[in-house]
Amino acid sequence: MIAREQRLPRWLRRSVVAIAALALAFMILAPLTSIDTAQQAGLPLLTDKLWFRIATTVAMFVVLASAWNIIGGLTGYASFGNVAFFGLGAYTVGVLVSNRGWPFALALLAAPVTAALFALIVGIPLLRLRGHYFAVATLGVGVAVGEVVNNVGPLGASTGLFLPIVRSDLVFFYLMLGAALLAILTTWIILRTRFGYGLLAIRESEEAAAVIGVNTTFYKVAAFCIAAALTGLAGGIFAQWNSFINQENVFAVSDNVQMILMAVVGGAGTVLGPVAGAIALTLIIQTLAGGGSAAVYSQIGLGVLLAVCVIFIPRGVIDFFGGQSRLSLRYLRQTLRETSA
């Protein structure tokens, strides 16, 4: 992984202030974006429910990209199976709420637990693999879990699961926002502990890390489980928010690619990189997502954007902030030369 860990104290202070300001702005402005609240208060309508949906989606991808960053960015294990944790979290809530009649709040607590347990079980054998092999194996797990869920009767099989509809944009927005803040905070804390240094050591050289006394298996599995728990939490919230889940909407491999893309474009291995990537890319994707041929052009645009980002700014856009690099022709030429044949 090319991305570096940021060390500048000023940069740190700035990032904390930035997070706080963003969160505050969200919380203050959020109610204004709800039609009902705005009308009651007689305030000018900022936007409509669509915007609310987008904001919640943005928060969701902040969770997913940050969680992926813990295993992919910090530990250096490119997981293509994180979507399995999302799906398992979603189905945990789905089954408990709609089949067992649990209250949503209680079921939501079970979602990260299920996802983390699953990560523990598959992580112990799979984290022995490296590079492409780990990527492929996790991809396989993601596809396989989705397909099994799709074929098991009590889980709704291919029809999917319906949950009782809860109409409250605000609740789900705040839940997702809370999960996003939790994911950011978790990454921030990890990077400041012995555990985090161990993960970075594994990323740089697993043999060297083992030699200096890092219990690599434990560290890797723990990072995998933390990522899984956060992803499962987002899945659980999504299940109730969307009130309908099936294989296609919670086990989509393309979602997994999107979270990786967000983390990498933003800057993998940093606290705020994945956040920036998730916000920017989700907004782009949601704005471009239209019907008909517009959707096709947006896909082409996304593909080209992806190629340009990967080729020219492999360290992510976060590299331009905090005085590490400046966006210039020389920078682009240099990154290009570093990786070209």
Place this chain on the structure above:
Amino acid sequence: MSQFIQQVILGLLLGGVYVAVALGFSLVWGILNIVNLAHGALVIVGAYITWFLFTHWHIDPFLSLPVDALALLVIGYALQRGVINRVIRAPLLFTFLLTFGVNLVIVSLLLLIFTPDFRSVTPSYSGSGLQLGSVTIPYIRLGGLAVALLLAGILWTILNRTRTGAAILAVGADRDAAQLVGIDLRHVYALTFGIGAAFAGVAGGIISTFQSITPTAGDPYTLQAFAVVILGGLGRVSATVAGGLAFGLIEILGQSAPGLGSGFANAIAFVVLVLVLVVRPRGLLGRLA
């Protein structure tokens, strides 16, 4: 019993398709160290070329295979030379993402050109088959298997009996050393990817004869190619052949197991895949870990 034999034959025929799909994928992975997520899209480009030639000029699908190969050789060469060579020394995640982007662009372009409608190639002999007792072997699938094995032979010959092949293997073994002895890395990278794409195109031509094609029909084939290479092992043509045939057998026989059905095709395949990775990461016949 005859049902079991029929299943085995169907499995091997399906395996032949997987061999054809995986040969190019395995070559690109082994030599360039790129897991090409656009492989399935290249397969479908080949399928559309065959469909176009069949529908508009009534050219037999098997005769259009060389056209597929040539067209994809050019496309693949240009793609590697112009785009993918730019990240060839970056960490693997970047080549993953780049090829995913390429996949997105190719699929979208196909959608624009050919629309999302289902297209199929139906030559006059597509319904008939060889009858051996109670076992039926569709001619078209038999032709596919034959072409797949022919492709494997061609690839083996290129790699082991030509100067170009020697250069490709040298680059795969050690880039810097290959450059030192005067091999033009950029050209060999592009040529390797081009050959991989050409094989994908031929595989697409075969696929169009027994399956309706849409622009997105290629994605599952990328995953299957993955699985085949892992199952067989990386770095040998014979390993890809063994992996492909084994994978086809596992898929067909697994589906007929009690309690499972066609809905579990991918799950069975990937459980096997993960088991192979954990128990024998080199694959059945592979050289590299």
